[in-house]
Amino acid sequence: MRLRGINMLAPFLFFGMFMSTDGQLAAMTIDLGTQFLKIGIVKPGIPMDIALNTESRRKTPNVVMIQDGHRTFADAAIGMQVRYPHLVHGNLNDLIAKSFQHPSFELFKNRNPFYEIDDSPRNASSVNFKLGGESYSVEALTAMVLANAKKFTEEYAQVSEIKDVVITVPVYFTPVERLALERAAQMAGFNVLQLINDGTAAALSHGIFRRKDITEKPQRLMVYDMGAAKTTATIVEFKLVKEKYEKQPKMTVLGVGYDRTLGGIEMTNRLRDHLIEMFEKTYKPKTKVNTNRRAFAKFAKEAERLKQVLSANAEHFAQIESAHEDIDAKLKMTREEFNRLIEDMTPRFGEPIEQALRMAQIPIEDIDQFVLMGAGTRVPKVQEVVQKTIGTKEIGKFLNTDEAVAMGSLFQAAHLSKGFKVKPFNVEEKLIFPVEVHFVSKVKDEKTEEIVGEKNVVKTLFAANSVYPTNPKTISLTSYSDDFAIALKYGAVESLTKKQLQEVGNLLDNLIDVEISGLSDALKNRSSEESEFKGVKVSFLIDASGIVRVRRAEAMFEAKSGIVGSITSTLTGLFSSKTEEGEPTTDEATATGSNEEKIEEREAPKAEETTPQPEPSATPSTEESPKANGTDETTTSGNTTDVKPKKKELPPIVRLRIINKYPSAYVPNRYDVDEEKRRMVAFAEKERLADERAAAENELESFSFECSQYLEESEFTDFTTEEEKSKLEESVKRIRLWLEDDVTKETPTKEFTDNLLELKNVVRTVKKRQEHDKTIPEKMKSLDTLLETTLSLTTLGNNVDEEKALFKKEDRDGLKTKLDKLKVWVEGVRKHLDTKKKFDDFNFTGKDIDSKIRSLNREVDRFMKKMKKITTLDELNKDGKINIDDIVAEAEKKASSEENTETKDKTKEPETGAESEMKTEL
Known part of the structure; x- marks a missing residue:
């Protein structure tokens, strides 16, 4: 690390x-x-x-x-x-x-x-x-x-x-x-x-x-x-x-x-003010431009554009349409004039x-x-x-x-x-602002150990021009026996000018007032015979973001019995008398450890910043301890045996409560953050509903206009009944008038969607007819071609000896019977197509025709698998009764994929009702 x-x-x-x-x-x-x-x-x-x-x-x-x-x-x-x-x-x-x-x-x-x-x-x-x-x-x-x-x-x-x-x-x-x-x-x-x-x-x-x-x-x-x-x-x-x-x-x-x-804003503002001055001198309006916020904004916008243009051009005209009092402004500006406006800025x-x-x-x-x-x-x-x-x-x-x-x-x-x-x-x-810790140290009489006075102590935690993120710095406070407060303030910032310090303003007054509570209760819960209070350790750091964090405050105790010898030895080193109270030291434990340790920071809400906080629990400062990390208490479970009760051992470290206050600046606390999160969620939901409503209104407006165009196109009206056409005309007229005259910001989204659905229901029916009119004739043509080809198979062997025929007679007759039934269905469809009007609905769909084609293909596959084994093809071909070469080639092609076909048939999805019906007919 x-x-x-x-x-x-x-x-x-x-x-x-x-x-x-x-x-x-x-x-x-x-x-x-x-x-x-x-x-x-x-x-x-x-x-x-x-x-x-x-x-x-x-x-x-x-x-x-x-x-x-x-x-x-x-x-x-x-x-x-x-x-x-x-x-x-x-x-x-x-x-x-x-x-x-x-x-x-x-x-x-x-x-x-x-x-x-x-x-x-x-x-x-x-x-x-x-x-x-x-x-x-x-x-x-x-x-x-x-x-x-x-x-x-x-x-x-x-x-x-x-x-x-x-x-x-x-x-x-x-x-x-x-x-x-x-x-x-x-x-x-x-x-x-x-x-x-x-x-x-x-x-x-x-x-x-x-x-x-x-x-x-x-x-x-x-x-x-x-x-x-x-x-x-x-x-x-x-x-x-x-x-x-x-x-x-x-x-x-x-x-x-x-x-x-x-920066650029200061230059733009000077150019804006100059343009306003030129405008008022040239056009002499009745009122000042700066009394009209829209006019003022127009000049600011044009000044920004003009500044950019003058960076590449020696002169240019500022042009503002209806700048103020319906006056169109046209003002000439040169780069030399602009440089004069910012002349006092150039030394900076x-x-x-x-x-x-x-x-x-x-x-x-x-x-x-x-x-x-x-x-x-x-x-x-x-x-x-x-x-x-x-x-x-x-x-x-x-x-x-x-x-x-x-x-x-x-x-x-x-x-x-x-x-x-x-x-x-x-x-x-590089750290620009040094950080000091200020606290009051209580002075004790060396003989009586009584407090006889106080002195203000200032210690530098993080010096100017040092680097960050820093190692944790710890101060040890041994004179406190009750809840207390310390302050983090900025040190002397010698690298900044007087002007820069003035611009920082009151932010330099105080950084953080740190209130530490829970110490008095921790001491009440301890007997002086069992342990000795060694002081309070407060830890700080500056993280990679440049933010000063108060990591933790802990009350340290040393057991007098020596049971926790190793802990005692460590604490003795930490609170050695060689270190003056409040002298910052580097926390070596964290200096060589992981930087993933959680920085604990508690803040009171605005309404409670000066009110007493709930009393803390005395807990060990270990990562394994849930209390030490502010989490819920945990208990262990498992097999139990009768044991003699032991005296409860108190932990050597007690985590104290920290409340940070920022007296010179506004820093949102956790309650402010949660409140703004809720407000933004409410905004987002309201905006989502508003966006949905706007989208529904736009879609309805667009579709109603589209419908009015449909009514003027013969390609659409030829497929529309008089009743549908009349209904669509009335709906379009009513909805467009409603959109123009009656719709307000309070109009609910449902009214737009309901009207849109009304239009779409009529148009959808007509569009479906148009689609069927284009696709069904082509599908029927494919079915006719396949049917004629399949019928030719049933004539194979009619004029040859039965022994030489490729297919048995009963198989040929069975297929022909099924094909005759399909032919009857096709003739019925043809009759319907010849007699129906464009605006009439089809009594079947393209899917029905597709189903017939798939079923017919399966029947042909089954029929071709029943072909006899041919050993005298040459003799059969010499009779000249049929063209056997093409038929056998097709048969062999079908037979070669027999296993794949069988597997696919087994794994296919269940047939639809139309397919089952076709299979029965065939």
Whole structure:
């Protein structure tokens, strides 16, 4: 196990053979961009690729629209953005885990002034929007977008369900922002394998496909990514390192830099405001554009298009039909004007590069390769400033910048899922935000052992610029004898600028308030004569997603009798007086063990965060103990014998209850997750019914129009009776008027299906007649030919001696009798066909004729098997009475397959009624 490295996929991927279904094996990844998603999928039988959405596109708009209790996603929602800009919600990523007081919300509100905010006191801890009388948090809306991505990816991969996912996040996301996004993914029904930094994923994609080029000599790559809302720079180093058995490639993140408000959206908004200003000066409308949200949305849409065009053209016209007050706008814009609009932003373009170099502590000359990513880097001014910042370094073109993040994280998803075996590719991430533990230590008098005071203690758990995922860190607290609380806070972040710290806002105030309960009860249940309390051990780690986890808290006891000597010895080492209280230590047991141990984390619901919790049970901290893992109690059963009762031995370790609170951020707890899951299930069911109703309405509308065309075609009306034609005309007229005048949103699906069935019943009857009119004559022709051929067999030997005849007379006569009966049936059918009208129903079907043909073929087979053994064929042929060569050749062919025919007859399905009837007639 590599504690500081993450095994990644090599170019060769092998599928595990131990899983039962493709759905269990499949995993996906979501490149969660501000404006777009890109979804990767890996499953057996399908190469790792980008999943196509329902519009068959490789990228999907990150938006959701809720109107009248119905949700619309992706391109369909974008199409409604101009008409309903206040209902289509996007650009939500930077609001995750934020409150209304956070700087990110203020920026969002300035950019999107028409959203209706739910700022009621009960929602003060998070950003909520009002939609259709309901309140939706940012995390809930994000969960809906993720659930929609999950749905269309399952359809694309043709699996029933995909649970495992890796999601990309910006490198500057704090642990609570990452945790809130993880909970949003859980609302969507995902099992989050990892949250991976987008810059790391892009660099990983580069390294995976160039695995063979990695040597012991370090190779450094910088990825500069300007997206819609943020800009990041990531420096990584590739090299081969000696592992246990062989050398393996390793990617280390050396430094990162970012600007979380610098991106394409800011440029677009400036261009939008400039176009509005030009419009109002040129056309002088009566009212301001920003008072009309539809007009405002039109200018925003045109500004985005114009920005893209100006990246390739020196000038272009902005054209907006009915822009405002029914005025068609046509405004000329040049690239030079656009550059003036973003002139004050240009110094910021190179700052992430410089920050990443400072963190990595290397000069730009030590960077071997440099690559641009993100739509924002297509702006010529951005490329100009970046090139100036990196000097003579060449901007590389070797990376598929549109999909590199999705593909890099897809390799990680394949590694972490259980169904794939991958070659190792180690990764070390860089920790930006250091984590400290704060607690109050009680000071005891050395002589009296009485508490005489308290002191505040601060210990660093995870230092800045260290790597993660980390080994578990444990602190030992020996001065507590009652329930207590500790706090996890961020340390001094020296690598960030003052502006960056302000953008993080109050998220830096406190990370987690950890309440630990159950200690006082554990001590009450212990006698000081039996055991000695050695303190409380609390364990922490930062996982591969960059989330700080409080793993467990345990009260430690040492038996005075020495019965548990080995345990006592271990605990004595752990709580040695040489270690100061609260001093973090590495948990060696887990440092060398499996990383699959469950991280236990309990949270109180909002309504119960400050209420007392049920008392815990004292249980051993062993994986075999069901109580230690929070599961139901178990009992043993089997043969029993009379034994003397033993004194109950108390366990040396008691698991304590942990409640995590996030005072500076909104993190959905398990109750929030379950509630949103229920709400999304209700949405999905309502949408399913609405989709069924819409499909039924569309089908009825389409079929009624089709029926009206049938009534104008002679090919259809020739097969229709006057009564049927009149009924169909009346039904079509009534239904089309009903669809135009009476149908409402409340019209139930059953009314559409009933009307559709009424039309189909009439049309089905007529179509059946048309089909029979085409097929039955051809079938009858085949039957006539076969009947005439078979009748010729019965004449063989009529004019020769009986001894020379191929078939016995009684056999010939028997077959002729059966054929005469069949001939009578055929003549009856012919008479019916000659006299019936096109609109008359047939009194038989094509299946009846097929049955007659099969029965006749069987009779011919039986007859040919009765042919005599011929020894004087030449003599018989000399008589010239019959053409024996053809007959014998056919007979021999029939006889050669006798055994196969017999076997097939025995294994055939029971004959139908028509076949049995034909057999009797023959």
